[in-house]
Amino acid sequence: MNVREAKPGDSRQIAAIILPIIRDGATYALDPEMSETAAMAYWMGHDKETFVAEEDNAVLGTYYMRPNQAGGGRHVCNCGYMTHSAAQGRGVARRMCEHSLDHARSRGYRAMQFNFVVSTNERAGRLWQSLGFDIVGRMPGAFRHPTLGYVDAFVMYRVL
Amino acid sequence: MNVREAKPGDSRQIAAIILPIIRDGATYALDPEMSETAAMAYWMGHDKETFVAEEDNAVLGTYYMRPNQAGGGRHVCNCGYMTHSAAQGRGVARRMCEHSLDHARSRGYRAMQFNFVVSTNERAGRLWQSLGFDIVGRMPGAFRHPTLGYVDAFVMYRVL
Numbered sequence: 001m002n003v004r005e006a007k008p009g010d011s012r013q014i015a016a017i018i019l020p021i022i023r024d025g026a027t028y029a030l031d032p033e034m035s036e037t038a039a040m041a042y043w044m045g046h047d048k049e050t051f052v053a054e055e056d057n058a059v060l061g062t063y064y065m066r067p068n069q070a071g072g073g074r075h076v077c078n079c080g081y082m083t084h085s086a087a088q089g090r091g092v093a094r095r096m097c098e099h100s101l102d103h104a105r106s107r108g109y110r111a112m113q114f115n116f117v118v119s120t121n122e123r124a125g126r127l128w129q130s131l132g133f134d135i136v137g138r139m140p141g142a143f144r145h146p147t148l149g150y151v152d153a154f155v156m157y158r159v160l
Numbered sequence: 161m162n163v164r165e166a167k168p169g170d171s172r173q174i175a176a177i178i179l180p181i182i183r184d185g186a187t188y189a190l191d192p193e194m195s196e197t198a199a200m201a202y203w204m205g206h207d208k209e210t211f212v213a214e215e216d217n218a219v220l221g222t223y224y225m226r227p228n229q230a231g232g233g234r235h236v237c238n239c240g241y242m243t244h245s246a247a248q249g250r251g252v253a254r255r256m257c258e259h260s261l262d263h264a265r266s267r268g269y270r271a272m273q274f275n276f277v278v279s280t281n282e283r284a285g286r287l288w289q290s291l292g293f294d295i296v297g298r299m300p301g302a303f304r305h306p307t308l309g310y311v312d313a314f315v316m317y318r319v320l
Contacts, residue, residue, distance in 0.1 A: 022231075029233030069276060071182075072304040073189030073313070110310075113299060115275070116229060137297020137315045139273060144232040150270075153233070155297045155315055 001092065003099040006050040006062065011040060013059035014052065017084045018043050025146045027121045028080070029153075032146075043080075051103075053083075053096050060087035063096045065104065068113050077109040093124070097131050104160055111159045118143045119152040133158040161252065163259040166210040166222065171200060173219035174212065177244045178203055185306045187281045188240070189313075192306075203240075211263075213243075213256050220247040223256045225264065228273045237269040253284070257291050264320055271319045278303045279312040293318040 006014060015036055022039055025032035030042070043064055044050045053061040061083040068078035079100045083092040104112055114133065117125055125135070137155030145151050166174060175196055182199055185192035190202070203224055204210045213221040221243040228238035239260045243252040264272055274293065277285055285295075297315030305311050 025231055029229035029231050031230045031234075034230075069189035069302075070191045070194075071185055071189050072278075072306070073276065073302060074191075075304060076299070076302050111299075111302065113302065116233060118232075136299055139236070139271075139296055139315065139317050140319065142229075142233060142236050142271065142273065142317075144235060146232070155299070157299050157302075159300065 001053055001055045001060065001090075001095055003051055003053045003096060006044065006052045010052050010059055010062075011044075014043065014050075014062050015040060017059065017062055017082050020085060021082050027118050027124070029116050029118075029143060049103075051096065051099065053092050053099075060084050060090070061092040061096050063100055065100055065107075067109075068115070075108070075110045076113050077104045077107070077111075078113055078115060079104075093127055094131070097127070101131070101158075101160065109160055111157060114154075114156040116143070117154040117156050118145065119154060120145055120148055125154065125156075128156050128158075131158070161213055161215045161220065161250075161255055163211055163213045163256060166204065166212045170212050170219055170222075171204075174203065174210075174222050175200060177219065177222055177242050180245060181242050187278050187284070189276050189278075189303060209263075211256065211259065213252050213259075220244050220250070221252040221256050223260055225260055225267075227269075228275070235268070235270045236273050237264050237267070237271075238273055238275060239264075253287055254291065257287070261291070261318075261320065269320055271317060274314075274316040276303070277314040277316050278305065279314060280305055280308055285314065285316075288316050288318075291318070 048064040063081040067074040133156040136157040141150040142153040208224040208226040223241040227234040293316040296317040301310040302313040
């Protein structure tokens with residue numbers, strides 16, 4: 001598995017990963033009805049660096065990195081990761097997160113923050129913790145899960 | 161003191177409040193060098209409702225409200241408040257926050273979240289706590305203060 005910067009030619013495969021996850025609405029606080037154009041603009045916008053994890057020319061996952069805040073907060077980056085449903089359980093997210101930690105250091109970031117990890121997304125929470133992230137915040141009832149109702153969300157943080 | 165929706169004619173007075181605070185760079189994670197146009201677009205953007213606190217036709221403070229997240233997170237709002245330096249200590253921020261809590265309930269929001277309260281902004285932190293907000297998160301070293309260096313930032317949250 002190789003992780004590299006996304007190119008315009010990856011758009012179709014990236015859309016095939018992110019749209020089902022956005023439509024599902026269970027893990028990201030994004031409008032499940034957003035258009036494909038809006039979704040791609042969000043994931044590959046000018047404020048972000050976007051990467052893909054590929055194997056045998058197939059894109060298995062994608063992530064973005066951006067400064068989490070401006071001004072006095074721009075030394076902390078934020079990332080979002082999505083794995084193709086057919087590639088779950090193969091360590092794609094772990095590989096992408098490891099790549100992002102290295103990339104963030106090379107960019108001079110001093111920390112990485114996830115603003116909104118849905119508490120019921122336990123696999124993600126455990127993975128980030130195994131990669132050195134701490135739960136540094138808990139927002140009660142901040143996410144309305146499509147089937148579970150109001151659940152908590154976490155802020156997770158790791159110094160680089 | 162009256163709090164009302166901002167009108168286009170308030171722009172000059174709003175700019176006179178927000179620009180010095182942004183330029184100072186000690187309390188908001190915004191680019192201190194951002195243009196006046198960018199600052200006004202940020203504060204009065206289409207994604208936000210913007211209000212002013214006025215007395216005798218003078219704008220003493222301003223705040224915005226927006227959904228803090230989209231999709232499953234859109235029932236939580238986010239606000240930012242700024243008071244004119246000459247009107248500090250007169251309860252302007254408290255009055256605006258009380259107004260915002262009422263307005264948020266009328267809009268159907270279920271909670272209010274402040275994503276990034278700089279820990280050294282102790283007056284603000286105490287004020288929000290006196291208005292029912294809890295510190296639900298602490299990001300170590302997430303803000304580079306212009307004179308104090310790296311300091312922590314808080315997530316504050318209040319159910320409505």
